[in-house]
Amino acid sequence: MSKVSNLPPSGFRDFLPKEAAERSYLLDTIVRVYRSHGFDTIGVSYLESLTTLTGKGGGQDNEKLIFKILKRGDELKRALESPGTSLADMGLRFDLTLPLARYCSRHREELPKPFKVFQVGPVWRADRPQKGRYREFYQCDLDIVGSKEIGSEVDCIQAIFSVLKECKLTGVELHLNDRRLLSALRGDLEEAQWAEALVILDKLDKISLEGVEKECQEKFGQVPAGLKKVLEGGDLASFEAVEKESFESLSEIIKILSALGIPARFNPSLVRGQDYYTGTIFELRHPDLSGSLGGGGRYNRLLEVFGGGEVPAFGGSIGFERLHLLLSEKGLLPANTSRPDVFFPLFSSELRPALVDLCHKLRAAGLKVDIFPDAAKLKQQFKYADERGIPLTAILGEEEWAKGMLKLKIMQTREEKELKLDPLDSLVAEIKKLI
């Protein structure tokens, strides 16, 4: 039989049980914290029409990142016969914000106003595969759609920091800026030119101050005045005269978040990539990480793309893969959150019916019970329990059944304990004490 490759596609990953359990623990934690902040969940399909993904909200920049779905049947045939026709009709979502905007536009009459919503799930980007960059990765977004005040900024950012606190991750800094402030710094430059200047500024961390100045020289013959002001830095007060509204909202946000112990700071050189931001923008940074651990911003005009006028909205995201990496490096991920409590080897197939029945009762009493499916060699069965790190192994052969007892081997101490099978309540209580 010719062999089929057992590798996933290039840029895609398999997760072994240990890592899968860590990821699942982390996702559960994020969902629990987001819920504790009053955010609701929704369901949005993983695929969107290409027109949704490449419309004004998505933008041209994103188009080459989209994994497109080939048309099928007659539609494909027709597309192949008329050059210039798109061969694809759908695409995999490349973020969670654009599908949310479509969803909120469609369901606006059925959703609470404002709508506090979280989404946790995979997105796909057709980047060239490289180390640490994946084509399929998780995002953990939360958004407040239909609210214009800084309460949204505070609520979302606070929820994200609650997640970090719950994960015991310290050292994360919050950088804040405002797109209105950046716009006000444009001065005499044309909009397109200023946009180019901001693209250069966005690379500050990568190419350093000298790099930014050099690129500006090449492009504009000088560093634009607005950019100079940004690069000089200075505290928020020194930007008060530039744009009053953003000064006031940033001041208030920083005041409230600082009072909660969140290390919030104004960073005039923060740009963030997406076109659709209109106000506050933020980013999470950690000294052990190049690039950001998350971020987001206000996007008051994104929903317009789908009709129905302006709807103010703010949202942010935790970079799940990076958070997992950081927590893993720092040993902050609990081990074996999903392993069974007790393992029952199977001594012979004759004993199977009685053993299955006992395990059934123990599970109904709230224990996580693993039973070996085959009456294999005991050595193999014990090795299995060992590899899975199951804390208790219950020895229950002919002899033990006859005596109405089981022997419990405690993995950590190598101790053994005899327990009576009857009454079940006492057996369960004894086992629970040992987990």
Place this chain on the structure above:
Amino acid sequence: MSKVSNLPPSGFRDFLPKEAAERSYLLDTIVRVYRSHGFDTIGVSYLESLTTLTGKGGGQDNEKLIFKILKRGDELKRALESPGTSLADMGLRFDLTLPLARYCSRHREELPKPFKVFQVGPVWRADRPQKGRYREFYQCDLDIVGSKEIGSEVDCIQAIFSVLKECKLTGVELHLNDRRLLSALRGDLEEAQWAEALVILDKLDKISLEGVEKECQEKFGQVPAGLKKVLEGGDLASFEAVEKESFESLSEIIKILSALGIPARFNPSLVRGQDYYTGTIFELRHPDLSGSLGGGGRYNRLLEVFGGGEVPAFGGSIGFERLHLLLSEKGLLPANTSRPDVFFPLFSSELRPALVDLCHKLRAAGLKVDIFPDAAKLKQQFKYADERGIPLTAILGEEEWAKGMLKLKIMQTREEKELKLDPLDSLVAEIKKLI
């Protein structure tokens, strides 16, 4: 601005918060029960190489069901220039079994033996969209890879019935058969012909006995003897002479499962679609549902496709969408599992810092707390709480702050209760009593 459609692609769905919360509750329940049976989780990407999906494991039948990913860049250009070259390189998985087989083949040295694994997630099929049939839907599989005895059958089926019990769904019947038995009934027919006969038999529920007989007449000039035997029915004992091994394993499985209260019955006309089954097959049926609620079987040869020889395996699945539908129709889904406990309207933006701080503390104490992001009209804020069904609303205006009190409105009884803000512990305890 030209408007982009706000609909999902045809055959795909959005879920409103209520339904999304139900689905999330149901998935959590399934995962919890599967874990209580000692099953581990893994991570497998949602996309696979086309060669994986269309290889011998996938089979030609499935190829037209695959949503294929268009090649990109130069590769696409090259494919378009050489007719006959595939335009796609990857595809969305159409089930969870084939990716699992690839995964287990790749990681065989790193996984416990046997490997008890569950998977819960979306799969995609390019079916024509129609009522009740979706192109993206969830499957909830569990498998035991590397075990040959009926302990696997018992463990998987038992776990599935534990889910149904946890959901309080009654009336589900378990139908069992064995592919070895069906093979032994082939008689003088050629394998290809017998396969066609089984395809006809598989339609029994849809086209009834007369339909099966009629199609057999048309195809074979008569009803093949083996099929006649199946259609006559009869209990398991009457099939003992046909194939000894399947008789013995089915007897034992039915004996053990019946003792657990699972209504297991032998059904000689059960076929199940997939080519890869080699032994026991099963299906869950419910009187209120046409078609099945789940099923699975033994597939001892599927892993061979990826090299490394025969690995015995058994697995099954709950049809998530159908289970959700049934539970919903029967009112068995709990309402509002994700709603916040307490809602805090915002009386004025001046009060925001103090309110945010209080909510922060209440969340840290374990409460799910929602705060309105804008200092909007109170009428709007109360309407919001009402729509979300939040059980408690905390009134905390200038006056209450001055008195160090809050007024708690209990939604269900329309009662009001005054509570002191200090000490926090007592406030938390009082609120928890009222949830």
